[in-house]
Amino acid sequence: xxxxxxxxxxxxxxxxxxxxxxFRDAGPWTAKPLxxxxxxxxxxAGDAQLTPVSISSGTGFVSQKEKFxxxxxxxxxxxxxxIRRGDFAYNRGNSxxxxxxxxxxxxxxxxxxASNAFYCFRLRGEYEPSFFEGxxxxxxxxxxLMKDITSxxxxxxxxxxxxxxxxxxxxxxxxxxxxxxxxxxxxxSLDELIAAERRxxxxxxxxxxxxxxxxxxxxxETRPRLRFAEFRNAxxxxxxxxxxxxxxxGSGITPRGGTANYKDVGRPFIRSQNVGxxxxxxxxxxxxxxxxxxxxxxxxxxxxxxxxxxxxASIGRCAVVDERIVGGNVNQHVCIIRTDPxxxxxxxxxxxxxxxxxxxxxxxxxxxGNRQGLNFGQIRSFSIPIPPLVAExxxxxxxxxxxxxxxxxxxxxxxxxxTHKRGLMQDLFPSPEExxx
Numbered sequence: 088x089x090x091x092x093x094x095x096x097x098x099x100x101x102x103x104x105x106x107x108x109x110f111r112d113a114g115p116w117t118a119k120p121l122x123x124x125x126x127x128x129x130x131x132a133g134d135a136q137l138t139p140v141s142i143s144s145g146t147g148f149v150s151q152k153e154k155f156x157x158x159x160x161x162x163x164x165x166x167x168x169x170i171r172r173g174d175f176a177y178n179r180g181n182s183x184x185x186x187x188x189x190x191x192x193x194x195x196x197x198x199x200x201a202s203n204a205f206y207c208f209r210l211r212g213e214y215e216p217s218f219f220e221g222x223x224x225x226x227x228x229x230x231x232l233m234k235d236i237t238s239x240x241x242x243x244x245x246x247x248x249x250x251x252x253x254x255x256x257x258x259x260x261x262x263x264x265x266x267x268x269x270x271x272x273x274x275x276s277l278d279e280l281i282a283a284e285r286r287x288x289x290x291x292x293x294x295x296x297x298x299x300x301x302x303x304x305x306x307x308e309t310r311p312r313l314r315f316a317e318f319r320n321a322x323x324x325x326x327x328x329x330x331x332x333x334x335x336x337g338s339g340i341t342p343r344g345g346t347a348n349y350k351d352v353g354r355p356f357i358r359s360q361n362v363g364x365x366x367x368x369x370x371x372x373x374x375x376x377x378x379x380x381x382x383x384x385x386x387x388x389x390x391x392x393x394x395x396x397x398x399x400a401s402i403g404r405c406a407v408v409d410e411r412i413v414g415g416n417v418n419q420h421v422c423i424i425r426t427d428p429x430x431x432x433x434x435x436x437x438x439x440x441x442x443x444x445x446x447x448x449x450x451x452x453x454x455x456g457n458r459q460g461l462n463f464g465q466i467r468s469f470s471i472p473i474p475p476l477v478a479e480x481x482x483x484x485x486x487x488x489x490x491x492x493x494x495x496x497x498x499x500x501x502x503x504x505x506t507h508k509r510g511l512m513q514d515l516f517p518s519p520e521e522x523x524x
Contacts, residue, residue: 330467
């Protein structure tokens with residue numbers, strides 16, 4: 088064989104960048120159509136009493152009742168596909184309610200009824216389900232391994248493709264099932280660790296939510312269930328209109344030309360996606376230049392301002408300005424609430440607004456409960472429960488802020504593990520570009 092032919096052969100061999108020692112000499116992987124590894128499931132639910140399921144992006148299958156607040160029945164239900172634990176499903180329909188482009192394995196139910204918008208399939212016995220789960224996870228949401236799917240997408244971007252196209256996508260496979268198992272075990276161990284850290288995060292969030300319910304008076308009451316020792320005899324709380332305790336309630340504007348005005352450096356420009364539940368999310372913060380900033384009279388952010396999302400899907404999210412964005416601006420979807428700190432501590436206000444009581448007031452301002460938008464008059468009219476001493480507000484704010492710091496650290500730890508897993512999967516599986524070669 089000529090050197091040129093050898094080089095070409097080496098280029099087309101499917102070999103992952105990272106391989107366990109016992110498989111380094113096991114030979115290249117092979118790529119075959121998905122149909123050669125599985126059988127399509129077409130059995131309808133019929134009259135079987137199964138849980139109708141949907142897919143929740145990032146978590147897998149959930150009951151439709153949990154996701155949408157309702158179940159289905161009748162003819163529509165009977166046409167759903169009957170799937171069992173370990174089966175896989177891909178959503179190829181045109182519903183915007185489902186995360187299209189990903190393959191998920193059913194692990195949450197022994198049996199379920201999956202929408203007939205899904206392509207459902209069951210692996211044959213010689214293949215390891217956990218291996219495929221990791222493979223699909225590493226290449227979901229239209230990444231390169233799925234390019235046969237996305238290239239066949241309709242012009243509107245919906246991934247409603249033919250069955251033969253889907254089952255014809257090429258899947259890389261190691262030469263020995265033992266290597267499948269080894270990869271699956273490695274990723275499974277990481278999944279267990281991620282699940283444990285996720286439970287810790289959920290526990291912290293649950294603890295904070297319960298604590299907030301105790302630290303603020305319930306609706307119609309003037310004393311909280313839980314009070315710091317030094318304030319137990321401090322007297323009743325009083326509801327005050329927010330507008331009487333603020334020097335500013337207003338939002339900004341989006342610069343003319345939209346995203347064309349955004350810079351890599353300059354004044355931070357805060358959009359609704361940068362305001363979280365009690366925290367700032369600055370991973371994708373954009374900037375504007377000094378000229379644009381100067382044209383936004385009255386919208387400059389100050390230390391301690393409370394930012395409240397007032398429109399869109401994230402309405403009600405709230406956070407306090409810190410030194411990272413001081414001097415920046417907000418767009419029209421974010422309201423600046425500037426309090427008199429001698430009367431209303433900013434962190435206290437932010438924590439109340441994201442509490443159940445605060446969110447209830449926000450909901451009550453929305454016509455039909457559909458959260459379309461808040462106006463400044465509504466915001467000024469919010470009733471904020473205030474203890475008689477500012478020192479008690481500061482104590483509550485400090486306590487909840489400390490919990491927020493723990494939650495942030497835990498969330499970062501969880502995301503670091505997820506990032507590590509994504510990187511590991513990229514090395515454990517051959518390059519998707521090579522698979523499609």
